[in-house]
Amino acid sequence: MIVRRYQQPIVNYVGRMVREREAALDISQDVFLKAYAGLASYRPEYKFSTWLFKVASNYMIDYWRKKKLPTVSLDAVPEDGEDDRPIQVAAEGPSVARQYELTELRGRLEAAIGRLPAALRELFVWRHVNGLSYEEMAEIKGIPVGTVKNRVFQAKEMLKTMLEERP
């Protein structure tokens, strides 16, 4: 059954977007129902998982719109190259690697992901939690691959900055 095959990736994605397990399970159910209702729009020449994530992404946009929560459009983040400055070399202060063990780092990273702007969070989760390729993400969002890469890099830099802040 399709649900059993794709439930874990969809719940992982939705869960990181809404940051609440029960809500994530409810929304994921709705996503599968929406996909079922829209099966006629699926074209077999594309990967089914890509289409399913597109359904889920559109559902999340509607969800935030209905809840009147702020969603950050990709237009609101800097254009390619704006954040392409050389690394800041910190002479002092603990680095992320020195501050936390890997397990603790994952816990703090989970919290930091929730503080990312939604548009960047979505791409970061797809890349690192769902393991989507940049090409798949570009197809889902209908934007160039280069733009997707830049947004994912921006998300990582924002996370790094958040993790460097002392709790």
Place this chain on the structure above:
Amino acid sequence: MNHLTPNRIYAYLDGDVSAPDRRDIEAHLAGCGACRAAVAERRLLAQAADGLPPIEIPDGFAAAVAARLPSRAPARAARKPFLLRPAAGAAGLALFVLAGAAALVLGGANLPDFVHAAGRFVRGNIEGLASLLARGAGYAGVAARVVGKLLGQLLEGFRVLSSFIGPEVQVACAAGALILAVAGFALWRRRPLTEKDHEE
């Protein structure tokens, strides 16, 4: 010395740089501790992100989704099978009539007389049944009597009609009805399969 940019570091970690660019980056890293630290730090973050645990899903999740799927029964009803299913019953009835008529003709019996007698028999029984029901249950009895009378009229009409039509024509009519009924039944059996049929 120009340090590496974060985007270049991420592309390097993704393996998304050309061979000459990779050589340049590695040459730079060999001589720049700050960039080595920057790469190591981002690699650690990527490892942490890749190892985030999955969100636990209850066992009944898929079943809960299946339970919320819309029923496909209306789609099956939309095909109006009720127009075809009676054809199967009609085929059986026509076969019975045809076999009876053929036996009468072959046996030398008078078909109109037989039909008339059968009509009287059926009418008598229906009227008797209707009368019995009428004694037991008011409105149902009245309705049954009406139906009985209607059937009686129908059978009487059939008797009159049969007196004008020869047995051969009656047999031909019955055979035609049988052929139509069988054709209808065959069409019903060969209807397109639906998703529900596939599931079954």
